Amino acid sequence: MIDMSPNLTLVAVIVVLVAAGVYLLLERSLTRVLIGLVLIGNGINLLILTAGGRAAGPPLYDPEDPGAPMSDPLPQAMILTAIVITLGISAFLATLAYRSWQLNRHDEVQDDLEDRRVAARAAADRAAYTDVDTASDTSLDEEAAEVHDETALEEAGAAAAAGAEPGAGTEPGAGPGTGGGAGA
């Protein structure tokens, strides 16, 4: 039976590293987020180390002395890989923070403006986009009257054909002036 009970000191270190890392991850400043990610990464690396069992000899198999105590080398190999990856990504994140500082004089993680706009429109109960048909000031009743009155419709059609570019004034409700472009 392999002894898999972990070293308590290591467990305590893992807990502190990950807890501090999560706390920093919740900050707005990218530099703190970066430090938080590095701390969590180190905590998890230690966790993988404890997964290798209790500390023993070097992680090398000695053909001269097959019975010599040795530790499991695989977790150490995995940790090395993870360290290299975390290092590279941390460097990238640091440059990203620096670039953000260059551009904005701070490295705070910013909100998505378009997301805010959509939310504000929804809160104000407005359509997500402006419509050619709704851009006219006339009410629905007036538009309906206009459509039913065939002479008015012809006039509107003639005006649209004369005014805006072809194909723009095809909606009966749209006035000649608004038919040309989407209201910004």
Added chain:
Amino acid sequence: MPDLSWAVPLPVVLPLSAAGLALAMWRHARAQNVISIVALSGVLAVAVALLLAVDDGPLVLDVGGWTAPVGIPLVADRLSALMLTVSSVVLLCVLVYSLSQGNQYGEDETPVAIFHPTYLVLAAGVNNAFLSGDLFNLYVGFEILLAASYVLITLGGTGERVRAGTIYVVVSLASSLVFLLAIGLVYAATGTVNLAQLAERLPDVDPGIALALQLLLLLAFGIKAAVFPLSAWLPDSYPTAPAPVTAVFAGLLTKVGVYAIIRTQTLLFPEGRADTLLMWVALATMVIGILGAVAQNDIKRLLSFTLVSHIGYMVFGIALSTDAGLTGAVFYVAHHITVQTTLFLVVGLMERRGGSTSLDRLGGLAKLAPALAVMFFVPAMSLAGIPPLSGFLGKAGLLQAGVDAGTPLAWVLVAGGVVTSLLTLYAIVKAWNKAFWQGAPADLPETTLPKGMVGATAALVVAGVAITVLAGPLYGYTERAALTLRDRGAYTAAVLPDSGRGTGQSDDVTERENGDDAGAAEAAAGAAGAAGEVAP
């Protein structure tokens, strides 16, 4: 058919070597173009060959000749080969598209010198994730593709891209850490990270621990696949990147997450204990994702939300845990990669022709660029699931699987799927009306669309139609893929033939095994592979 197992690592090796070569040739843009196109065409050829070859059974290669549970195997089974093929078609088309775009814009829009090596590294990472037969190697594959994607999403380092890239990088890093944590715990519980050996050992692990491991892996892959409520980062970060980058991210990166979910759920946790949870997640992803799409006013964001929404269909198929459900999910992945990438490429063309991606400012494109309208219309209708296009076939397969399952929750999901499909149609038709039928704005940029961009997009549209035309054989293939996924014996037997070890050789071990010294062989294998092997 000749043994093609030597070709299994090529989809990783080719783009990775080409990336180094392209980086060395950074002064010679033309040479870089040739290198990238040759490398990705090579990958496509290999992928098609593998697709045909693995129909007879999975191909395994132990990397470096190291025996399987100790060394790292690369495994190509039907699912891997299908994903490889679809992704290499997409990668190649997007590359041609971006080359043409780079030629037009000049250096400032896409710094081509960095773009090529990074793009090739991304391809290598995606292919590595598809082929990996080892959980830690899967993590490495993820990291390769993510590192490349960090560079691509912040190309040029403009303010908006730095903002979006920051969110993307931090969220991806967090998910990678969760994945790493899961790997550490899996290793602690079972003493292996080899997927085939895990499949054999996990049933012996305490059920509570196994469930925790399953949920941790699902959490890590769920963030990458962007399932609700882990999806908020996606519509935030994707739309700001250059059009070809967004297209390839939308097509491939989330699907790598879905692939990882399929692989781990079917191979490692076949009991389906998370199925109810996954069902609810799938429902929420579908419905909330598409409601988000309906609210959007920018077509790139709208498509990003439909992307999130349609991940729900795939999760639905996985969560059913039936052959039919899995078949539908795999088919849907193949369909969705192609269609979603095409749509983002078309939006790139629309942005160039119409000068904007905002639905307020686009207009009249049906008259200005009828070919563009056709190229948008076909994949858009496929996405919405209009018969007879591939989206309809995929959705029909999934809904049929849901009806066959017959549980109340499955019926709820079927209803949710239909509603999502209708709302997708609504969102797409809204975009169509605004961008193509509304009156054209006054100030249009005077541009003609480059042939390469149009050609690459048209090629992907044709690929999407081909999925529809060839749906019969393809559906048969995905059906067989689902059967091999559900029958785990084929996978484990291929990776670990009879003796429980792979086909690779390490001299010491073979000598000892031949010398009939079972104890020493066990010690050697244990020292390298088993958990916490501490000699007395």
